[in-house]
Amino acid sequence: MKEGSMSNKKPHSVPVPQLYKEASRILGQLERKEGSLKTLVYGGKYKNFKKIYALLSKAWNQKSEIQQVLAASKLFHEQPNFNPHLAHILTSELLGKGSLSGNCKPIQVLLEYEEELRSLAAHHLTDVAPKYGHRNGxxxxxxxxxxxxxxxxxxxxxxxxxxxxxxxxxxxxxxxxxxxxxxxxxxxxxxxxxxxxxxxxxxxxxxxxxxxxxxxxxxxxQDKASCIPVFISNIKPGACILDGCAAPGNKTSQIAAAINDFGRVIASEKSFNRYKTLEKLLRQRGATCVFATNQDFTKLPSKLTAGVEHIFLDPTCSSSGTDLHKDEIPHKRLQNLGAFQISLLLHALSHSSVKEVVYSTCSVNAEENEEVVRTVLSQHEEFELEDLGSKLEGWKHFGKEDYEFGKCCLRTVTHIDKCHGFFVAKFIRKNPTSITDTVKKSKKDKEPGKHKASDDMDYCIKKKKKKN
Missing domain, CATH: 3.30.70.1170 (Sun protein; domain 3)
Known part of the structure; x- marks a missing residue:
């Protein structure tokens, strides 16, 4: 099956993945006090008992938070028949891993509420303990x-x-x-x-x-931390921009707003379900200059990315800077995430026309931040880091001092900056004039006023009509 295509099965005929189904069943048993977590999982003779136990451990430990997040959302009001135990498991998985495996109807429905659920979880829209009181929250x-x-x-x-x-x-x-x-x-x-x-x-x-x-x-x-990457960029109306990991679409719509909806913005999302959410949100938010595509960022055709000058990259990370992730993250997972992030960032910098790449994560771990930046800089000497201190007056927190380039990067510290833990680094080409002619030619070949979306199914350019 080609990337971006779907199975011929309709979503309602696709079964719920066995892992989620069994975990939701056991969650119900836990709530009815039919046994302990270990007894119910290991005594049930499940083939994938290790995965079930890991999934349920996190879901059960965060029971109060997740239940209150779901109660505060529109999910059960608009979807009264949604199984609450399955919703709990899927929400825990979505917030923990950042994605859901499968294309069944319950997963598709839940992903329509992804932005709302994430925002509620991140801002503690709950009655959880006073430790999240006004002065500290x-x-x-x-x-x-x-x-x-x-x-x-x-x-x-x-x-x-x-x-x-x-x-x-x-x-x-x-x-x-x-x-x-x-x-x-x-x-x-x-x-x-x-x-x-x-x-x-x-x-x-x-x-x-x-x-x-x-x-x-x-x-x-949208939390302030996640607004910073677009704010510190140099994008202007008419620019050609690529958002490499776009869903759910907050950053992408912010990009469109920053250029007054005039230019060419490509929003790439590998997951089909998240891509559908991205499409829906961009349509609702009036971002007409954006073309969303259900493709892997690293496999986008050159015809689509020709002339791209700015790339935003906010890849999958440990999310250790957000409030739902207080448990210690295994070193092996951090290594794997770092390797994945390096591969994406190397690909971003390999675009011959790109002048600026903004890399960000909602992680506080050096393995996903400074280590990634150091590795990539050593392989792309044609780029350097812009000193971001001047972009945010009075800012207090920068990259770790152990790294020579640390002072050029931005970090946020939740209890001081009053936003999520975040990291931002901005790569700029040392000699952008060497690619000016190439970019100008690309823009001339693809003038927004002359290009039609029907001419090329891979991308579209829409120019916002000026008000008289």
Whole structure:
């Protein structure tokens, strides 16, 4: 079967993977107190008992968090017949591994709620212990989707919903002062972010699922850390951009907004289910300049990527910078992830037309961050790291000092920066003028106003009509 194609079976006729089915059955037995986890798994004579036990151990340990996340989501309200035990197992797997194996109907349905579930989990929309209290918890970040509405229009609607901005003089406020404002944010008050002007900051756990702004895609629930890669990039309207690991689509829609929906953006996603989610979200958010493709980033045809100048790469990682991953990650897994991330980054830098590659992870481990950067830099001497300190005024945390280039990279520390743990490095070509002629020729051959999507099924370019 060719990549991107599907089986002839309809989703409703595809069975739920045996692993998930058996784990959900045992979860029900655990809740009914029919035995201990070990007894139910090892006494059940399951062939894949090791995988079942590993999956259930995490799902059971996070029982309270996952149940409250599911309860706060729209899943059971809109899908009342969804088996709650299966939903628990699938959500645990999705949040833990970042993906789900299989193409059955329950998996397809759950993936439609992926963005909501991830955001709820990340921001602790639960009643879990006071350790996630106001002063220590991450605030709720809301990015204004300027493809749909302006910042001013969103603020008017927020005022109508009872919200009031906490104003501050940016020229006379330090970053430390701003962090103090976040810690003392009260009631129905919000802030405009210190660095990213279309990002709003609300008290922790603020729900927006019923807000018309969220339902109309005028706002997007996106943590500040994940907004940084696009913010520190040099993309401009008319640019040719590739988002290598695009789903679920927050970063991709932010890219489209940053270039005013004018240019060529290719969003690649290997998983078919996540690709469908990506397509749906981009359509809802008005990102018409983006072409989403269900292909492996490393196997995209050269015709599709010709002329690409900017690449964003946020690959699968351990997610150790997010709140649901407090357990120790095996060294072997970190090694495997690092090797995978290196292969993707090497491929990104191999594009002859690329001038800038932004690499990011929601991991705090050096094996997935500085070690990856060091390995790749040694193999691509035509690139160097841009010093990102000047991009974020007052920023406190950078790459590890053990690495000579560490000061050029950005890190976020959750309890200080009030956002998820994150890492960002930006590779820039040392001599971009050597590829200028090639890029100009590529752009001339593919002018947005002349190219038609029907001319080439691999990509499309859409130019946003200017308002009279």
């Amino acid at each position: 991450c605030p709720r970040y809301v990015r204004v989707n300027t493809l749909i509405a302006s910042l001013e229009a969103v603020q008017v609607q927020l005022y109508n919903e009872g919200w009031h901005p906490t104003n501050y003089d940016r020229d006379h406020t330090t970053y430390d002062d701003f962090l103090n404002l976040i810690e003392n944010l009260q009631g129905h008050c919000y802030l405009i972010d210190y660095h990213i002007q279309d990002l709003l900051v609300f008290p922790p756990n603020t729900p927006f699922w019923d807000s018309p702004l969220y339902q109309d895609s005028a706002i997007i629930l």
